[in-house]
Amino acid sequence: MSQLEELKRMVNLNDGRIDRRIFWEDWIYQLELEKLFAKSWLFVAHESQIAKPGDFLTTYMGQDNVIVARHKDHTIHVFTNSCTHRGNRICFADRGQARQFNCNYHGWAFGTDGALLGMHEEDHYEGHINKSDWGLQNARVETYKGLVFACFDDEAPRLEEFLGDFRWYLDVILDQTEEGTEFIGGTMKNMFNANWKFGAENFIGDSLHVGWTHASGAKAVSKGGAVPEYMPVDPESFHANANGHGWEGGVDGLGTLALVSSGDPTLVEYFEKERSNMAKRLGDLRARKLYGSVISATVFPNFSFLPGINTMRTWLPKGPRQFELRSWTMVNKNMPDHIRDIVQKASSLTFSPSGIFEMDDGENWENATLSNEGVVTRRQSLHYGLRVGTSRRDDPEFPGNISRPMYSDVNQLAFYQRWMDFLTADSWGDIPKVR
Amino acid sequence: MDKDTKVQVMSESEQMLLWYQVNKFYSAEARALDEEDYVSWFNMLAEDLQYWMPVRESLFRKDEKPDSTKNMNHYNESFQSLQLRVARLHSGAAWSEDPRTRYRHLISNVEVEVGEKSGELKVLSNTLVYRNRLEREEYWLVAKREDVLRQVGGSFKVVKRKITPDFSCLLSKNLNVFL
Known part of the structure; x- marks a missing residue:
């Protein structure tokens, strides 16, 4: 029996029986991260937590640490909190006010929209990096009456339809x-x-x-x-x-x-x-x-x-x-x-x-x-x-x-x-x- | 007369006596909490008690602000609301406290100052609370305590306590203990 077939038998809706392995197995948990948390709309913040431009907080979508930030044009951006150079976290605070996020490792700087703005001693690159290719991964962001949700899947329906x-x-x-x-x-x-x-x-x-x-x-x-x-x-x-x-x-x-x-x-x-x-x-x-x-x-x-x-x-x-x-x-x-x-x-x-x-x-x-x-x-x-x-x-x-x-x-x-x-x-x- | 002057006019032996009395009080309080002897504990608290433990966060230094009770708190209690919390344990139905949690309160780094009102002391201390439960559950809580103690008879009552924990994320499923 394939793993997928095995999984399908773990929840029996007609009899109301559930297999205990869904609360235990590592392989099922990895499926949850990939197929649920990376696909679903997820609550990330209340708008009041990031009321002003530059306000930000950090949270998780699945196990992906993300920054939720109010950009200078007042739009909310949600993006991965991991530098595109060596992968270090770029923001270690739970919340605060920032114009940009600087990676502690080599000083790569990202905007409150996740864009790569520049880096320490940028001259070494002699123009051989296209910064627009190296921004952080942005999630889709929608709000419902004050609640901010984000989603990493482009094919997901709009939030309103998801909430139904x-x-x-x-x-x-x-x-x-x-x-x-x-x-x-x-x-x-x-x-x-x-x-x-x-x-x-x-x-x-x-x-x-x-x-x-x-x-x-x-x-x-x-x-x-x-x-x-x-x-x-x-x-x-x-x-x-x-x-x-x-x-x-x-x-x-x-x-x-x-x-x-x-x-x-x-x-x-x-x-x-x-x-x-x-x-x-x-x-x-x-x-x-x-x-x-x-x-x-x-x-x-x-x-x-x-x-x-x-x-x-x-x-x-x-x-x-x-x-x-x-x-x-x-x-x-x-x-x-x-x-x-x-x-x-x-x-x-x-x-x-x-x-x-x-x-x-x-x-x-x-x-x-x-x-x-x-x-x-x-x-x-x-x-x-x-x-x-x-x-x-x-x-x-x-x-x-x-x-x-x-x-x-x-x-x-x-x-x-x-x-x-x-x-x-x-x-x-x-x-x-x-x- | 400002506070420094007041402490200065106390002789060294008077200061030692005060420090000894406060330590004795804290040891008795710690034992009451370890033994879940809340009758004794409430006798050590003033009825106008303010008992406060704010939630800590990891913030950039520039974003740090003084704690406020208007933000999320682990505890923001009066004498009466603490009694309500203790009533849960004494309800006979607190299944998750049977078998009991083994508690140990260790109080140290006690510093005693004269308080703002007469008959009151301002006391700083550190607390380390150890919890062990069932087979292998073990949790440590470390915090700073800022107390106002009122001198009553030969002992004290806690009038104010602010507990500043050193964790931002509580590493356990609950906070089933007073600090």
């Missing part, structure tokens, strides 16, 4: 106000000895872990009360997925806001007043029933967020058994300082490395990955069969593929279906545009 129906859900957090959103300063980074997909699949649909994994955090915020009071058990809660992106959540409009308020009514009262303005932009369904509910979401492949808690994060792969999590808190630009402060503290208290919820996730993901070092252990497939096959595309309320209630493996399987679409495709021509 999922834009309707993204707008719930990105389009509440005319002024839009921004990230607060700085980047939280930490490492997990786990496969990156465990983070992405947890945020795309794993409501089932909340009541158990996070029982300790829930008891802490509810002062020992019923666990977990804020989780919607109502049958209207749902999974939605589109093109491999997914959203899971309730429709009570309150669960997350109550959770992060810890008894202080300020935040809930603020949003109750804001909802009529939000409804003008988003409609009643999204402004009153979705925003504020317990929700988590993933933009395929590795960008996740929690509306209400407002942590935004990307799971950066560092090998099959290691990833780096980078996270930020997002706020509306028009939020008053005291509301911004509540959101920021709530996000740190709940979902950050020290957060009372997030603290319990890492151990699960690490050991779900590392137990597969056992060859016999690795032979046994995993159960992803909860409410498999229950999603419908023609829901009267919600776009995308919808399944109710939110306790299921439906979105997780949609994620792995999309993952398989990429890994088994030779080019974007083989990848279904709509899923």
